[in-house]
Amino acid sequence: MSFAAMMLVALALDLALGWPKAIYDRIGHPVTWLGALITLLERRWNTNRPLRRARGTGAAALVIGVAAFIGLALQLALPANGWGIALGGVLAWPLVAMRSMHDHVAAVLHPLQSGDLPAARHAVSMIVGRDPSKLDTAGVTRAALESLAENTSDGIVAPLFWGAILGLPGIAAYKAINTLDSMIGHKTARYLEFGWASARIDDVANLIPARLTGLVFALVSGRARASLHCMWRDARHHRSPNAGWPEAAMAGALAVRLSGPRAYGAEVTPEPWVNSGAPDPHQTDLHLGLRLYARSMGLLALALGGVALWTL
Template sequence: MLVAMAIDGVLGWPGSLYARIGHPVTWLGRLIAALDKSWNRDHDPPWRRRIAGVFAALFVVGLAGALAFALQIAIGSGWRQVLLVGVLAWPFVALRSLHEHVAAVAGPLQAGDVAAARQAVSMIVGRDPSKLDEAGIARAAIESLAENTSDAVVAPIFWGALFGLPGIVAYKAINTLDSMIGHRDQRHEWFGWAAARIDDIANLVPARLTAVLFALLSARPAEALGCMGRDARHHRSINAGWPEAAVAGGLGVRLCGPRIYHGVLADEPWLNGGARDPRPDDVASALRLYVRALIGCAGLLVVVALV
């Protein structure tokens, strides 16, 4: 996992490589889309669609994990396995991409170019960017950074550290299933039920580990830990509230709160509600905290490896 983090930190996933072969997550996405199209039939009753969704989730995760397990066995053991599994795990760790996407919001926001910041933030959040003012854009970017640090970096590394290549690949299959079909819309309310539940379980420990890293490595660790304990459980997600609350307390800003999705107001509770709204410079501060959290994560891996 340290090898995977190092490669992604230096290279990311180059555009030329994506143009040539795509990305393993897009391969998983095509499989999930095909199952959604063929197994999630509108005329089926809800119970049948839920069962179909359970089988679809188990099939995707099982197939991905089995292929990864076969590859890891074929590689052998020792330093050869460490290096090759690290290379194969590299595409499933998106630490550089996450930094780049949030930095693309921070730059124009600090320069006062709200229109460009809105365009950049629309690439990483689902809420309506046209309704966001400067503080709303900063809030959306920081929330996305906090939540995706868990989903896109810490969680895959956590499961990879436990189970090697099968762990990280199976987790990414779970996370991709949730992002594609784990929605409470009319089409996926039943078919995506299993995908959403499995993703919740897979992120229980990583989300809280991410929150602790953020809190302890922030400039305000006591406030961050206090905000986690007080506000995280009020978030609509059983997992995302933890890293978001830690960052809110660590930066001394309020996050979450009411927002508009697809023209509908979602009256979400505030995290660290007594604090001020985030400013453009707070997005840059969040990115610096993100880097410290990654260094802390790498340090934990070193300790685990030595133990």
């Protein structure tokens, strides 16, 4: 069975439908199911300080194992023909976030275009962890572009990458890894030890997809040399071992600077700039970033289609 063809079906369904609210209201979403399991384990196991790292490692292994087991069981139940590919694509569909990523960033762009900075701050707070209350127009735009770059890797390229290699167990396990990292992989007093394994596993799982995302951005940008140069020069200086690659590629592609100092509550972290010699982004650059994202998704679909034809 071609796992790449299965992922192409999932991508097409997500493009056409997203994850409909009617379905979400009735059954929720796999990420919310994973989140409920992670919350339960965190509340029960993140209690004994000397054992926090061991318990957190066990929690991560359990969540990833459950997700992979369910994915494998479903995959083994599929018929080994075109119907199996189609049904597998339906099952993988909610684990791809292409349409919602576009919609969340577009929700930031629209108020920026109308001059409504408070509404833009509120919209960007839905997709970033930092405090947006003091961000100016450039800061909001920068935050949205950074989220677009990083989440293209985490929310689309990485799940499809692991799904194309391993099928439903791969995409389900990756989604569990990414959800663990987003919920407990933080360097705070509560999660530093308990979320240590989750953060490290996420770093490894995104190692290849993050660099592939940067490469895709560069190839469709029309400024491939500048984008690749910026990625090679600045990505490794980013606070994240992976997020810097798609962010730097996008910064070079759009000729703007990204990252830099940021506020998380009362704390300001002195992060280095990516593409430091370029100007701050304007709202027009956010529009161009969404166009770059759309072209990247087209190239990704073509790549999946090519692999699917080769493996059928």
